[in-house]
Amino acid sequence: MVLVIAEQRDGVLHKASWEAIVAAQQTGQPVQVGVAGSDLARVAAELAVAEVDAVLTVVHAALESYTPDGFVAAFADLVTGIQPDLVFLPHTYQTREFAPTLAARLDRSLITDCVAVRPRDGRLAFVRPMFQGKFVADVSPTGPAPHFASFQIGAFHPDALRLGTSSAEVHVYDVSLDAEAIRQTVEPPFKEAKQAVDLTQAERIVAVGRGIRAQAHMALVETLAASLGAEVAASRPICDSGWLPMDRQVGSSGQTVSPKLYLALGISGAIQHLVGMKGSRTVVAINKDADAPIFEVADFGIVGDLFEVVPALIAALDADA
């Protein structure tokens, strides 16, 4: 049985949780989903639409806000209690923090940032990139179960989720938790974090690169994004120049995104950028240079001047609306 640990915050499910469930469904084994927090009714109902055996909610006042100690203790209890063969997690910031401790606490192996899972020689192989994505390695865990694995955001598509014919059962899993043993105290989020956009959750993204040439032209991009209902993102030079805040940077030193539509304007497509968006479903690129590497990953490409193409796009979109 595979236990998927889903992630939520203030009653809102992290989209990548669906991807981890997809990964679990692909193993062919029964799947259960665990989620921790203080008020989980809504999240649990949402998760129950998936074809899974059960949704287990771990509810405790001390789990209202995420703390590494609290979540490690809660999930250690859950995993010990239900004894899954595998534990899957989305490779989120939260997972990065608590999953290693959780695995170490239970003295089990953890394979991080996987992009696929497949049978090999009678056992499961977890596929993870190495050397900046130049190679992928098949890693098979050894030692006693459960084995932990986290999955790169965008590696699986939520659309591949199998839905149940009826809602899965939701059980409350009782944990005994010593609130005193949680060493971290939660402070209000930083001001920056409050404003931060989570591009990983965006369905459509308009991304802009150096081809935009001047900050004054950013308004054009924002208009297009508004017409499309998309988030604005950028490659490094744009954020580096301060034309967009750094949390809108996509690429190896920014966010990794996988929207349904990724519109790349004036982005040449250096490998540093490609690694951050190659999981997008449909990539549309507009670039003056027909040899730009972005066209190699684009589903649709327009070789042309973005200052001609973008206004035409905006006009067409607004005419439709």
Added chain:
Amino acid sequence: MEREILDVDVLVVGGGPAGVSAALRLASLQRHEGGAPLSVALLEKSRQSGSHMLSGAVLDPSGLDELLPDWRTRGAPVETKVLDDRVYYLTERSYLRFPFTPPPLRNDGNYVISLNRLVRWLSEQAEAEGVDIFTGFAGTEVLFEGDRVVGVRTGDRGIDRHGERKGTFEPGVDIKAAVTIFADGVRGNLTKTLIRKLRLDGPAPQTYAIGIKELWQIPSDRVSPGSVVHTMGYPLRNEEFGGGFIYALPEGRLAVGFVAGLSYRDPLFDPHEAFQRFKQHPLVSAMLSGGQMIRYGAKALPEGGWHAVPRCHAAGALIIGDAAGFLNSMRLKGIHLAMKSGICAADAAFAAVRAGDVSVPKLATFQRLVNSGSLRRELYPVRNVHQAFGGGLFAGLAFAGLALVTGGWWPRGLLSSEAGHERMARLARYYRTERPDPDGTSNAVQVDQTVTFDKLTNVHYSGTRHEEDQPTHLLVLDTDVCRTRCRKEYANPCVRFCPANVYEMVDDGSGTGPRLQVNAANCVHCKTCDIMDPYQIIEWVPPEGGGGPDFEGM
């Protein structure tokens, strides 16, 4: 601001082969000689020990023999004996094998290694001996009391790009030590200020080269492990110093690299491009074709030799390894000398701490150990060789041959040399008749993304990462010069000598012409810009601790 203060007996700054050897030796001295416990701390700017290590590398094991005589049984990652040793002279399409391998390039008894792995292993040994290794911390400032060095300050963390404190701000720590051993590598930022402030310069200015290297995965039956190839000639011209190397590791891993002297005259010379041309040469491309490039990196190396070594001792301070310039450019080897200098420094520091005397005369023990041991024995006879290459490849080779006979003696003593950046000629002077277009790409190398790569793609494979929201760690003191004088006089050589695409001239259409764009996050910490900038207005300072490349397997 309140800073934490940490007191230790000996502080080693820099966890390369020199620094780690010094720390290990100190720990073993303490174990053998007993007495009061000795606290040793080591600062290393990379996140993991060894991550900023880059070398060819062929190891002369004599340093390791001295440091850990039982290294063979302890499982040191030194396994691939050199079995075949060749030197070629290349022309554009052809090559000529030297009928014999010149004595300094003979590698009997040496090993092909990954310096990254060796240093990681040495660091584990040091930690097991009780040395405190602080990875992810760079020294940013030398702490003085008068002329005596009393320690080092580490960099602040959590400063944003405008110099404001972020929520994660943490001030640096003052680490105070009776003796501070500077092992901050080639063109070390702390050693640089130390030499300047205390006037420690050697008789000749230090000269440098840049080494660019890729690690390849090729079919494992193509080149036998332990094969060593060195080349001279193409793509360099007679006036440029340097050459290529190919070292075969087990399991089809191949280290392919190119070293170019940072003393070239042509301002349009691009070391990275020379490396691409080298890989395109039939001799090399035959080995690489069908393989995969899996790692990239670059690092400067000190080539000046004996005369360029500064005075390496001051009150409370010693300088070792590449920071001091202990490298034999004729043998193309420095790791063993770095280790030996670390051992000498540990011996001198240990005696000084035990005697409670860290004055200049007491620490001069280091100089005596260097002079009476194998460091001088190896470096002194070739003291003029690198300078002789200033007259071109053939003059250099002739002199190198002569030096072998005369023990380096030369009727005029020290051959004169100048700092490399001073040799770079202005465009108008170098290209007398027709001044090339600074943006011209007429002779650009063909990038196919299989054997040859552009710098940006290469940088990706260096694994380099820096916190994005931090002040730039490449200080350009006057960017107006880039736009005006430098553009005219040298056509902005920084965009070429930097192997990581850190420097770019970008025209943002403001009408004032291209401006300098510094992509500090790309930096692979090679120090070439600090060395080669003709106006000497680029200053390399350490970025927030932990930032930088990840030279795994290099």
